[in-house]
Amino acid sequence: MVHVVYQKEITYEELAVEDGIINFCKAKNIKVIEIWGSTLYHKKDIPFKTDSSINDIPNTYTQFRKAVEARAKVRQVLSMPDQLKPLPPGVFIGEIPTLSELGVEQVKKDCRTAFPFPGGESSGLGRLKQYLWETRCVEKYKETRNGLVGENYSTKFSPWLAHGCLSPRMIFSEIKRYERMEVSNKSTYWVIFELLWRDYFKFVCLKYGDRVFYKTGIFNKKLPWSQDMKKFQAWAEGKTGVPFVDANMRELKKTGWMSNRGRQNVASFLVKDLGLDWRLGAEWFESMLLDHDVCSNYGNWNYAAGVGNDPRQNRKFNMIKQGMDYDGKGEFVRLWVEELRAIKGAKIHYPWTLGTHELAGVHIGETYPRPMVVPPEWKRHFGKNKKNKSKIRTAPRPRTGQRGIQSCYQSAKKGGGKRSGRGRVQDNRWGPPGPST
Numbered sequence: 209m210v211h212v213v214y215q216k217e218i219t220y221e222e223l224a225v226e227d228g229i230i231n232f233c234k235a236k237n238i239k240v241i242e243i244w245g246s247t248l249y250h251k252k253d254i255p256f257k258t259d260s261s262i263n264d265i266p267n268t269y270t271q272f273r274k275a276v277e278a279r280a281k282v283r284q285v286l287s288m289p290d291q292l293k294p295l296p297p298g299v300f301i302g303e304i305p306t307l308s309e310l311g312v313e314q315v316k317k318d319c320r321t322a323f324p325f326p327g328g329e330s331s332g333l334g335r336l337k338q339y340l341w342e343t344r345c346v347e348k349y350k351e352t353r354n355g356l357v358g359e360n361y362s363t364k365f366s367p368w369l370a371h372g373c374l375s376p377r378m379i380f381s382e383i384k385r386y387e388r389m390e391v392s393n394k395s396t397y398w399v400i401f402e403l404l405w406r407d408y409f410k411f412v413c414l415k416y417g418d419r420v421f422y423k424t425g426i427f428n429k430k431l432p433w434s435q436d437m438k439k440f441q442a443w444a445e446g447k448t449g450v451p452f453v454d455a456n457m458r459e460l461k462k463t464g465w466m467s468n469r470g471r472q473n474v475a476s477f478l479v480k481d482l483g484l485d486w487r488l489g490a491e492w493f494e495s496m497l498l499d500h501d502v503c504s505n506y507g508n509w510n511y512a513a514g515v516g517n518d519p520r521q522n523r524k525f526n527m528i529k530q531g532m533d534y535d536g537k538g539e540f541v542r543l544w545v546e547e548l549r550a551i552k553g554a555k556i557h558y559p560w561t562l563g564t565h566e567l568a569g570v571h572i573g574e575t576y577p578r579p580m581v582v583p584p585e586w587k588r589h590f591g592k593n594k595k596n597k598s599k600i601r602t603a604p605r606p607r608t609g610q611r612g613i614q615s616c617y618q619s620a621k622k623g624g625g626k627r628s629g630r631g632r633v634q635d636n637r638w639g640p641p642g643p644s645t
């Protein structure tokens with residue numbers, strides 16, 4: 209007898225796929241088994257109700273985390289069987305189709321990527337071993353996690369988590385083992401702290417359903433968003449004239465990867481500096497990210513746009529200060545914005561203020577765009593050279609001798625990176641009834 213086992217999804221389109229498969233299986237008399245498995249803490253183990261009728265997941269992360277840490281336990285990982293039973297007679301394993309058989313173009317590898325790994329479970333387990341046991345990078349995670357260049361500033365677990373190749377419980381259990389056998393410190397805890405953010409967004413989506421996709425977000429906030437497509441294109445293509453934004457957006461387009469620091473900044477720039485509809489940004493991320501996860505993506509965009517669970521509603525990132533703090537020598541910008549490479553040091557973050565000599569052949573408005581906006585708060589950071597005061601520490605290099613930015617990778621990027629998004633930005637169904645903003 210053949211059974212179909214699947215991991216329960218949370219959001220609208222994913223549930224529709226589930227329904228389609230369940231109906232198909234019913235018609236063919238195939239038994240379907242549903243399991244809850246994508247979160248670190250099982251839905252049934254957290255000290256909150258998560259039914260669609262009564263759901264008391266708190267509206268702030270800290271409340272959620274404290275309660276879960278105090279009153280819930282992570283379930284043990286299941287041990288893997290040494291061998292699987294053979295397939296039933298008449299069932300053949302088949303061939304995994306190649307990209308070209310699927311009609312998808314092979315993407316060109318970019319050797320600058322911070323995510324040089326292939327996909328799949330073995331590679332995910334290999335990365336877990338590497339980040340903990342081989343390089344001991346986990347011991348410095350809290351200090352390095354805001355980095356921008358190379359493979360070891362953060363765990364890079366997210367693509368495997370998003371595709372179900374690595375389970376959060378497996379990561380948890382390995383970190384606990386590492387803490388028992390090697391070191392237990394703030395950094396080892398902080399990886400688990402971040403995994404809890406992932407859980408939180410999943411439970412928030414379970415609570416608010418489709419509202420996470422609405423223009424007004426889960427808290428029904430009516431804000432005046434614009435849908436100026438020329439501005440959006442400049443943002444998406446990395447041609448805003450603001451080097452820190454452009455470097456991150458070009459990295460995303462070329463590799464399907466962007467650091468957490470980058471994601472927060474480009475999201476803030478889109479919504480707070482350009483005033484663009486946050487859903488344009490969320491859809492772009494959905495179509496480009498290797499690690500796209502509906503709940504983490506839309507939850508974080510709600511948060512960045514001030515329509516979600518951020519108690520600090522008016523938080524706005526300062527692109528110049530952020531660039532100087534986290535890319536104090538301008539190396540990250542130099543890596544991705546080729547046309548600015550000749551500009552030395554931190555000045556690369558505000559080229560439009562520089563004189564001919566410092567511009568070293570760059571022509572603003574010709575070889576590199578003029579900035580789309582220059583908010584007044586940026587001005588106090590021009591001319592401040594924070595070259596050696598970077599807020600982040602460099603992650604130790606892997607013992608294997610690999611280095612992130614120099615090693616070319618086996619692409620794990622999905623076909624051409626142009627998967628269609630939720631496709632609802634122009635669609636009235638997306639927002640709740642009410643005046644269009």
Ligand SMILES: Cc1cc2nc3c(=O)[nH]c(=O)nc-3n(C[C@H](O)[C@H](O)[C@H](O)COP(=O)(O)OP(=O)(O)OC[C@H]3O[C@@H](n4cnc5c(N)ncnc54)[C@H](O)[C@@H]3O)c2cc1C
Pocket residue numbers: 353362363364365366367369370399402403404405406407409466467468469471472475493497499500501502504505506508509512
């Ligand atoms: C606008 C925006 C969109 C995002 N979209 C996604 C997305 O589609 N998929 C996705 O997995 N993450 C998303 N994130 C969260 C975060 O940026 C990534 O999880 C992280 O950068 C992945 O790198 P890492 O695995 O090295 O993370 P690490 O820093 O090593 O963290 C370990 C793990 O914790 C989880 N995590 C860390 N930060 C967050 C966070 N803010 N929210 C939820 N989980 C988190 C991830 O599972 C991550 O793999 C988004 C963040 C922002 C600001």
